[in-house]
Amino acid sequence: MKTRITELFGIQHPIIQGGMHFVGFAELAAAVSNAGALGIITGLTQRTPADLANEIRRCRDLTDKPFGVNLTFLPTVASPDYPGYIRAIIEGGVKIVETAGNNPQKWMPALHEAGIKVIHKCTSVRHSLKAEAIGCDAVSVDGFECGGHPGEDDVPNFILLPRAAEELKIPFVASGGMADGRSLVAAMALGADGMNMGTRFMATKEAPIHDNVKQAIVAASELDTRLVMRPLRNTERVLRNAAVDRLLEKERELGASIKFEDIIEQVAGVYPKIMKEGAMDAGAWSCGMVAGLIRDVPSCRELVDRIMAQAESIIRQRLAGSLSG
Numbered sequence: 001m002k003t004r005i006t007e008l009f010g011i012q013h014p015i016i017q018g019g020m021h022f023v024g025f026a027e028l029a030a031a032v033s034n035a036g037a038l039g040i041i042t043g044l045t046q047r048t049p050a051d052l053a054n055e056i057r058r059c060r061d062l063t064d065k066p067f068g069v070n071l072t073f074l075p076t077v078a079s080p081d082y083p084g085y086i087r088a089i090i091e092g093g094v095k096i097v098e099t100a101g102n103n104p105q106k107w108m109p110a111l112h113e114a115g116i117k118v119i120h121k122c123t124s125v126r127h128s129l130k131a132e133a134i135g136c137d138a139v140s141v142d143g144f145e146c147g148g149h150p151g152e153d154d155v156p157n158f159i160l161l162p163r164a165a166e167e168l169k170i171p172f173v174a175s176g177g178m179a180d181g182r183s184l185v186a187a188m189a190l191g192a193d194g195m196n197m198g199t200r201f202m203a204t205k206e207a208p209i210h211d212n213v214k215q216a217i218v219a220a221s222e223l224d225t226r227l228v229m230r231p232l233r234n235t236e237r238v239l240r241n242a243a244v245d246r247l248l249e250k251e252r253e254l255g256a257s258i259k260f261e262d263i264i265e266q267v268a269g270v271y272p273k274i275m276k277e278g279a280m281d282a283g284a285w286s287c288g289m290v291a292g293l294i295r296d297v298p299s300c301r302e303l304v305d306r307i308m309a310q311a312e313s314i315i316r317q318r319l320a321g322s323l324s325g
């Protein structure tokens with residue numbers, strides 16, 4: 001399949017693995033890129049820019065294919081050392097950056113001067129148009145179904161993607177709820193140039209996370225995610241567990257007066273405990289509704305090959321075959 005996204009990033013298949021905190025290490029990014037899709041290292045999971053530089057080197061040892069780095073611009077007061085992370089990306093020779101969170105405008109000149117292509121993750125048409133206006137090369141349009149932060153507009157991909165297609169000139173991928181060849185064909189029918197997956201890539205052999213997390217995704221249905229931190233306007237879609245139930249109970253009790261400090265136990269610093277130790281009730285962790293479509297733990301290559309074969313068969317047989325005459 002050749003699309004504007006495969007051309008832009010020099011990849012074989014129009015599939016991207018979105019940045020994921022404490023999941024997007026070199027092992028996963030390299031496995032995805034070796035499968036012909038685009039793997040992405042999660043920048044902020046690396047504690048310092050020097051750690052990120054090292055992770056980039058590790059990834060380069062594992063693949064000679066293009067891979068990217070995710071930089072999430074958090075709305076926090078104590079800002080991470082973004083200039084340092086950007087230096088590590090540029091000096092590491094990485095040519096693709098996935099930005100997310102706050103507007104990346106400030107960093108665009110440095111990235112573009114280094115010949116880096118920027119894909120910004122957005123949860124609305126208005127933010128996608130802003131990304132286009134500030135010079136982003138592509139956007140990842142994240143629908144309400146997505147694992148992680150779906151924003152506050154709650155527009156699912158069946159509406160969001162065709163709306164983005166109506167307005168955007170730059171290429172975009174569909175993100176949120178994508179799992180298989182059906183997702184890819186549907187995303188393209190709605191106007192996208194490919195798809196981005198998070199949750200689906202967690203349940204792969206190479207994802208360097210505890211097997212408990214993979215099994216929790218396989219066991220979950222599409223009814224098992226919850227939205228937390230809505231009252232703080234920092235909504236996150238997570239898999240339901242005991243900690244999430246406690247968190248939601250606090251949200252109900254405290255109502256509009258809730259502060260981040262009230263739920264800190266359930267959300268701060270929980271990722272290493274969950275992803276590394278497999279302590280599944282340690283806190284809230286991002287997971288998409290797409291868990292309902294995930295039933296196995298294949299290798300990244302098996303997954304990507306299966307997606308492309310299914311997409312081709314849907315287009316050639318089911319869709320072309322449904323045309324009369």
Ligand SMILES: Cc1cc2nc3c(=O)[nH]c(=O)nc-3n(C[C@H](O)[C@H](O)[C@H](O)COP(=O)(O)O)c2cc1C
Nearest residue numbers: 018019020021100146147148176177198199286288
């Ligand atoms: C466990 C997990 C952690 C994530 N961490 C980040 C992150 O640090 N930065 C980011 O931009 N997106 C993050 N995301 C969002 C993904 O990159 C992707 O946009 C999302 O998972 C797509 O929805 P899907 O899970 O339905 O495929 C995370 C998603 C998951 C599931």
